[in-house]
Amino acid sequence: EAEAFALAKAEADARARAKAEARARAQAEAHARDHARAQAEAQALAQLEAQARAQMEAGAHARAFAGSLQxxxxxxxxxxxxxxxxxxxxxxxxxxxxxxxxxxxxxxxxxxxxxxxxxxxxxxxxxxxxxxxxx
Known part of the structure; x- marks a missing residue:
């Protein structure tokens, strides 16, 4: 009886360990996905900002030049x-x-x-x- 109990306990422990490992793996994957998405978004945002800044500077330069020569x-x-x-x-x-x-x-x-x-x-x-x- 004690043997059967020990066996059942070992099986339950193994199942719980496998479950915990699967959960940890899924969490790590989700974290990596989120990190990659955040990185891509930050990169796209930085690119857009740089583009907008370049356009603004070019526009301001052109306006200043045009304003100085009517x-x-x-x-x-x-x-x-x-x-x-x-x-x-x-x-x-x-x-x-x-x-x-x-x-x-x-x-x-x-x-x-x-x-x-x-x-x-x-x-x-x-x-x-x-x-x-x-x-």
């Missing part, structure tokens, strides 16, 4: 203090104009050929940024 339709640009500045060498200028310090000049005034602008100076002709008398 372009007139006739190709002249205003510097930070509002004074006209010539565009940097090699930059395309709309209408093929040169920097013209007169913001009221006709957009085509700098092309040569004397474009008449009736709204400015009583309709004087402009020629390369200089006024010519009426014909």
């Amino acid at each position: 372009q007139w339709p006739n190709g002249a640009m205003l510097g930070p203090n509002g004074q006209p500045v010539a565009p940097p060498a090699g930059w395309p200028v709309p209408n093929g104009a040169h920097a013209n310090p007169n913001p009221h000049a006709h957009p085509n005034a700098n092309r040569g050929g004397g474009v008449r602008n009736p709204n400015v100076n009583g309709g004087l002709y402009y020629h390369n940024g200089h006024n010519l008398p009426r014909r």
Whole structure:
């Protein structure tokens, strides 16, 4: 009787040990899965943040640059203090104009050929940024 009891106890112990081992293994696997998922999420988040930061910096740089050079339709640009500045060498200028310090000049005034602008100076002709008398 004692032998049967000892045998039954040993079997029950073995079953309990196997159960505990299985539970521990499942917990370890779940922990590893959670860790991997958290790591992947953190990596993705860091990547997104870096991307957003790069975009923001690029946008801020572009805005600052654009704000420092406001372009007139006739190709002249205003510097930070509002004074006209010539565009940097090699930059395309709309209408093929040169920097013209007169913001009221006709957009085509700098092309040569004397474009008449009736709204400015009583309709004087402009020629390369200089006024010519009426014909």
